Amino acid sequence: MTILVIAEHDNKVLAPATLNTVAAAAKIGGDVHVLVAGQGAGAVAEAAAKIAGVAKVLAADNAAYAHQLPENVAPLVAELGKGYSHILAAATSNGKNILPRVAAALDVDQISEIISVESADTFKRPIYAGNAIATVQSNAAVKVITVRATGFDPVAAEGGSAAVEAVGAAHDAGISSFVNEELAKSDRPELTAAKIVVSGGRGMQNGDNFKHLYALADKLGAAVGASRAAVDAGFVPNDMQVGQTGKIVAPQLYIAVGISGAIQHLAGMKDSKVIVAINKDEEAPIFQVADYGLVADLFEAIPELERLV
Amino acid sequence: MKVLVAVKRAIDPNVKVRVKADGSDVELNGVKMALNPFCEIAVEEAIRLKEKGLASEVVVVSVGTSAAQEQLRTALALGADRALLVETDAVLEPLNVAKYLSKVIDQEKPQLILFGKQAIDQENNQVGQMVAQLIGSGQATYASAVDHVDGQWVVEREVDGGSQVVALAMPAVVTCDLRLNQPRYASLPNIMKAKKKPLEIIAADTLGASVKEHARLLGVVPPAVRKAGINVGSVAELVDKLKNVAGVI
Numbered sequence: 001m002t003i004l005v006i007a008e009h010d011n012k013v014l015a016p017a018t019l020n021t022v023a024a025a026a027k028i029g030g031d032v033h034v035l036v037a038g039q040g041a042g043a044v045a046e047a048a049a050k051i052a053g054v055a056k057v058l059a060a061d062n063a064a065y066a067h068q069l070p071e072n073v074a075p076l077v078a079e080l081g082k083g084y085s086h087i088l089a090a091a092t093s094n095g096k097n098i099l100p101r102v103a104a105a106l107d108v109d110q111i112s113e114i115i116s117v118e119s120a121d122t123f124k125r126p127i128y129a130g131n132a133i134a135t136v137q138s139n140a141a142v143k144v145i146t147v148r149a150t151g152f153d154p155v156a157a158e159g160g161s162a163a164v165e166a167v168g169a170a171h172d173a174g175i176s177s178f179v180n181e182e183l184a185k186s187d188r189p190e191l192t193a194a195k196i197v198v199s200g201g202r203g204m205q206n207g208d209n210f211k212h213l214y215a216l217a218d219k220l221g222a223a224v225g226a227s228r229a230a231v232d233a234g235f236v237p238n239d240m241q242v243g244q245t246g247k248i249v250a251p252q253l254y255i256a257v258g259i260s261g262a263i264q265h266l267a268g269m270k271d272s273k274v275i276v277a278i279n280k281d282e283e284a285p286i287f288q289v290a291d292y293g294l295v296a297d298l299f300e301a302i303p304e305l306e307r308l309v
Numbered sequence: 310m311k312v313l314v315a316v317k318r319a320i321d322p323n324v325k326v327r328v329k330a331d332g333s334d335v336e337l338n339g340v341k342m343a344l345n346p347f348c349e350i351a352v353e354e355a356i357r358l359k360e361k362g363l364a365s366e367v368v369v370v371s372v373g374t375s376a377a378q379e380q381l382r383t384a385l386a387l388g389a390d391r392a393l394l395v396e397t398d399a400v401l402e403p404l405n406v407a408k409y410l411s412k413v414i415d416q417e418k419p420q421l422i423l424f425g426k427q428a429i430d431q432e433n434n435q436v437g438q439m440v441a442q443l444i445g446s447g448q449a450t451y452a453s454a455v456d457h458v459d460g461q462w463v464v465e466r467e468v469d470g471g472s473q474v475v476a477l478a479m480p481a482v483v484t485c486d487l488r489l490n491q492p493r494y495a496s497l498p499n500i501m502k503a504k505k506k507p508l509e510i511i512a513a514d515t516l517g518a519s520v521k522e523h524a525r526l527l528g529v530v531p532p533a534v535r536k537a538g539i540n541v542g543s544v545a546e547l548v549d550k551l552k553n554v555a556g557v558i
Contacts, residue, residue, distance in 0.1 A: 069475070070438065071447050093468040097450045100403070100438035109404045109523035112433045122527065127431055128326040132335050135527040176447035179463065179474035192469075196558070220558060228487070238453075238488060239471050244429070245487050247469070253557040263325070270535070274555045276547065282540075291538040291555065294547050304544040309551075309558055 001030030001120065004058075004081055006089040006098070007048050011038045011066065014047040016193045017090035019154035022051055024147040025088050026155060027117035031055040034162075035080060037073050039066035045164050052159040060167040067178035068094050074101035075171040081106065081142055085120070091146040091248075099146055108140035115151030129244045129267040149192060150250035150271055184237050188214075191240065194223035196253045199242055199269070200235070201227035203258020203279065203298055207235040212302045213257060219306050225249065225269075227259045243268035258298050261286025278302070310479075312355045312364040313419035315410055315440075316348040316384055317401075318377040319430045332528045344380045347425025349387075350485040353492040354455060355423055356388035363457050364421070366390050370413055372406045374398055378508060385503035386495035392506070393417075397513035399520075401431075407439035408518035413511075414444055414480075421462060424484040426451050437484035447477035451486040 003025040008015035018034070025032045034048040037060040045059040058080065064072040077098065081087045087102060089095035091113045103110040114123040115133070122137045123145065191197065198217045200210055210224070217224045225242040226235065242249055244267040254272035259265060261277070261284055269275070270289055277290035278301050287293040294301060320326060321341040329336050344352075358364040369384040371377045372395040381392035395409045414422060424437035441448035449455075449464035453472065456463045462477045467486050477483075495503070513520075541547045551558045 067473075070441075070450075074442065093451060093466075096434050097438065097448075100435035101442040101448070103435070104404060104407060104439035104442035107404070109402050110433070110435050111524065112435060126532070127529070128320065128335060129429065129432075130532055131326045132328050132529045133532055134529050136524050137527055138524045140523055173445075173447070175445075175478045176449075177476045179476050181468070181471065181473040183471040232488075237471065238467055239469065244432075245426075253551065253555070264322075270532075274551070274557050275535075275538070276551070287538070287540070289535050289538075291535075292547055292550055293538060293540040294544065295540065296544070301544050305548065308544060308548045 001028070001085040003028060003030050003032050003086040003088060004084040005032060005034045006077060006087070006095065007034050007036045007044060008090045008092050008094060009036065009038060009041060009044040011041045012043060014044050015092070016154060016190070017092055017149040018048070019051065019157055020149035020152045021088050021090045021147045022053060023152040023155045024114065024117060025086070026053050028086055028120050030085065033058060035060065035077065037065040037076055039063050049162040049164050050158050050160050052156040054160045054162045057162050057164045058167045059164055060169060062170045064170055064172035068098065069176050069178060070098045070101050071173040071176045072171050073098050074105060075173070076169055077102045078105035079169060080167065084142060086143045086145060088145050088147055091148050095146050099144055103144040106142050106144065108142055108144055110144045110146065111136060111138055112146050113148040114145055115148050129263055130270065131263070148248060150248055184239050188217060189221065189223045191223045191225055192247050192249055195251050196220045196222035197225050197249050197251045198222045198255045198257065199225035199227065199259060200230055200257050201259030202229035202233060204230060204235055210236055212299070216302055216306045219309055227265050256286050257302060259286055260284045261289065310364060310420040311366045311368065311417065312358055312421045312423060313414060313417055314351050314355045314367065314369045314384070314389065314423045315436070316352065316369055316371050316380055317345045317428045318342050318371065318373055318380040319345040319428050322346050322429055328529050328531045332530060334526065334529050344383050345425050345428045347427060347485055349492040350487065350489050351423040351425050352384045352387050352389060353490045354485055357490065359388070368393065368417060368419065370395065370410065372397065372409050372513070373401060381508055382503050383495065385506045386500040387493060390506065392508040394508065394510045395513050395516065396510050402523050403433050403435040404439055404523060405518070405520040407436050407443055408520055409513055409516055410436070410440050411443040412516040412518050414440070420479045422480065422482045424482065426484040426486050437482050441482035444480070446480050446482055448482040449475050449477055450484045452483045453486055453488045455483055455489070
């Protein structure tokens with residue numbers, strides 16, 4: 001068995017979710033190859049070659065792959081992927097965008113967002129907003145799988161010495177083009193990789209009040225998240241949303257501030273190791289999943305918490 | 310131009326699901342069903358495109374059992390012009406659904422095909438992308454804005470770090486994210502009118518799609534239950550617990 005892992009990157013830096021995906025590949029067993037498709041992504045290929053347990057890196061460098069357009073990347077992955085037993089990508093917006101196209105090109109179903117590997121053909125994945133865990137067995141010739149990063153501890157980023165092999169294949173479907181992008185700038189750790197996450201909800205009342213959470217987060221070295229209510233109310237941008245329709249996080253510590261705890265939000269954070277809820281309403285459902293609950297006015301509790309930690 | 314919207318009958322998002330006692334699946338008997346919320350957003354977008362004069366006809370299509378007619382009527386009440394049901398009792402595997410839909414697209418020839426980004430039951434997030442591959446068109450997943458400029462669909466997408474804009478040749482597949490729009494409610498007169506709108510039933514096996522079984526569901530379990538937490542009386546006590554008991558800060 002040989003497994004192809006699609007590297008997640010921005011042409012400059014290898015994203016941490018790739019390490020969790022390689023960990024899932026290692027659980028399946030067999031040689032692990034990593035594909036870096038991009039433009040000017042030499043540094044990413046070098047970083048991928050250093051990942052512990054990676055046997056080979058395939059580097060496809062072409063202008064057609066610069067923005068990970070699925071119309072161009074999927075045919076490349078499908079072409080290379082025919083020789084593999086499994087094709088894995090992280091369940092990031094890129095992975096989820098590209099891999100179903102790959103699966104359709106190979107005439108197989110995809111298995112989405114696995115959280116555990118039972119055997120080479122059997123996997124566990126959450127369904128119904130995480131309210132049930134399904135075990136599925138795939139009979140596909142090539143198993144195409146997206147991996148929920150929080151389900152697997154990352155492998156070491158250093159220690160490997162894989163060979164980097166250039167892939168010449170260039171696919172440009174010519175039916176889509178990149179126009180522009182706007183990425184939120186943040187010096188704080190990336191939400192899905194942070195050890196501590198501080199999240200605010202509707203109880204924050206306005207965007208300006210998030211400064212209290214930023215101050216606390218900076219003291220803790222934490223990332224800042226938000227509930228859908230806070231995003232919809234315009235307090236913070238939508239890439240901060242934690243939940244079924246936002247990001248799935250599983251940090252060591254999750255501090256939910258002014259968040260009631262709707263099932264759609266819980267789906268994104270209930271696998272955190274320790275959950276703290278700070279809320280005025282002692283009936284809020286968030287207290288049912290919290291390890292430590294504090295019924296208090298957040299505008300008093302948060303500054304005090306920042307002073308004491 | 311014509312817009313096709315694919316919709317799914319799924320569990321009502323406010324229902325708390327239960328796993329069956331024998332662990333074979335979740336319990337869906339007697340559970341309230343609804344139009345998948347992301348599909349509602351897709352229908353709303355199609356109707357807005359029609360109201361803007363960009364779309365001339367909005368066709369909704371669903372793959373599933375006869376019961377899905379209820380959700381197609383809902384879409385008709387929201388403003389769709391006609392509906393198609395690809396009827397099958399089989400388990401709805403994403404690639405099979407995508408194959409049926411691509412056959413329907415071959416017949417209907419829409420210039421835009423809208424999907425929800427995922428169904429809230431199986432949470433696969435695959436069918437839109439698969440259809441785009443099967444019909445050889447471009448795709449824009451997780452759309453937060455859709456526009457038509459110079460013969461192309463220009464779509465803003467929600468991505469992990471922020472937002473991205475892509476341009477797609479026609480026909481194109483767009484899957485809709487939560488922030489694309491706020492779906493309207495169906496008015497009573499429109500619900501009555503929807504009963505008279507055309508709803509065509511197509512037997513799935515007449516479409517000539519090469520479907521097959523790809524995976525087996527071996528069982529379903531409830532998620533691990535978190536052990537009960539405690540309430541603390543003060544911020545100082547919270548900090549003490551986090552430092553000395555949980556050891557996380």
